[in-house]
Amino acid sequence: MAAIDEAWEVLARLGATAEGAETGLKTRSPIDGSVGRTLEETRDLEGVAARAVEAFRAWRRVPAPRRGELVRLFGEELRASKEDLARLVTLEAGKITSEGLGEVQEMIDVCDFAVGLSRQLYGLTLPSERPGHHMRETWQPLGVVLVISAFNFPVAVWAWNAALALVCGDPVIWKPSEKTPLTALATQAVFQRALARFGDDAPEGLSQVVIGGREAGETLAADPRIPLVSATGSTRMGRAVARTVAERLGRSLLELGGNNAMIVTPSADLDMAVRAIAFSAVGTCGQRCTTLRRLLVHEDVAAALIGRLKSAYGTLPIGDPRDDGTLVGPLIDADAAEAFDRALAQAVAEGGEVIAGGDRMARDGAYVRPAIVRMPAQTAVVEHETFAPILYVLTWRDFDQAVEMQNAVPQGLSSCVFTDSVREAEAFLSAWGSDCGIANVNIGPSGAEIGGAFGGEKDTGGGRESGSDAWKAYMRRQTQTVNFSRDLPLAQGVRFDL
DSSP states (O other): OOHHHHHHHHHHHTTOOOOEEEEEEEEEOTTTOOEEEEEOOOOOHHHHHHHHHHHHHHHTTSOHHHHHHHHHHHHHHHHHHHHHHHHHHHHHHOOOHHHHHHHHHHHHHHHHHHHHHTTOOOOEEEOOSSTTEEEEEEEEEOOOEEEEOOTTSTTHHHHHHHHHHHHHTOOEEEEOOTTOHHHHHHHHHHHHHHHHHHOTTSOTTSEEEOOOOHHHHHHHHTOTTOOEEEEESOHHHHHHHHHHHHHTTOEEEEEOOOOEEEEEOTTSOHHHHHHHHHHHHHGGGGOSTTOEEEEEEEHHHHHHHHHHHHHHHTTOOBSOTTSTTOOBOOBSSHHHHHHHHHHHHHHHHTTOEEEEOOOBOSSSSBOBOOEEEEOSSOOHHHHSOOSSSEEEEEEESSHHHHHHHHHOSSOOSEEEEEOSOHHHHHHHTSTTSOOSSEEEESSOSOOOOTBSOOOOOTTTOSOOTTBTTGGGGGEEEEEEEEEOSSOOOOBTTBOOOO
């Protein structure tokens, strides 16, 4: 059976009622390149936005702990559907089985986090300079949240946003990647089961999925009725979304490029480093925003580390992500494979040497052998993020030079250092160290946990969805003052006599 046909079978098993259409969005699987039925695109974007606005008027009146109960029920439904939903992630996005299961587990984890959060949307009490006055700071629901997600995390990113948004009192509109629409429809079906158990407190339009291409996302991002747009994708896409939203003075949460680096020092545990490099550089076939793309190694340990890496890359199990033992599945499509080829050709033209992998595999689907490229300097191709398994290796002599190299790219999601030196570790984590949203010591750049706000690129500011105080992005802050005295002070020494 073609992988895309199996995907439709799993979709039906999950309770989604999607039907094929004559025109619209074609469904595909990167596992074998198979093309399946066509999905009708969402035409009535005006109606989607209007329903979400009406849902907000009702949902904001529901107490936050009660809103948390809906998210708790959703977490239960995800647990019941975990195997099937993870299978669909594998079939449509090409992730290996363990990664599909891990992605659904992240959805479950953020639901657990959000349930507790629904009783912790804390404000402040403030001393007033005016006698007989009480002042406080309160967080109120913000409004409709638009989530634009990418193919590489087709369900988890939406859940990170939606779980927090829902407990904060906000409806959600989801525009998934046109490459992974089936996982979105399946997730919506699972959410509908939670809604049915929840009861009448949940209004119509609380969660909606929009099927379509880039134009649908652009139209919704420009809608002034949507105060927050959370978008995941390339830096180029993020700039376009930011401009559109800023023109109407809206808010945007952007999870963008991750041209992530690892610094390896002479004191590093090389066995630990090799395992971390292999996991973070080739996992999901290099299609994570937290993929390791630049390896900055001290000159004294470069030869030893590169030798071990070449051996590890020579034994990578590459193939059908459904098979037991597979570590590296396919690229998402032929365009991604062509970008892989172009980047390697440019690297060679800029003085690089491909020392492992870098070729295509003769099978259906876009399968490549992850590449290691030794580079003479941080050239243009190294500074550009190619969403494919290419690891550029550069050397350094001075630690400050290594940190400078790490920071010398426009992308800034994640970073890491491998060292047994306390001084180097603390310097890397200092204000003059890594400028990325995630900074790890003796851990690779991938594998962010629920609880810490994920991301926060160097050019887009602080913490995002998933944890910590990220919930504040989904709410509006209001300072409230109550006069419980008999006077209304207008200015010092001035009173009305009525």
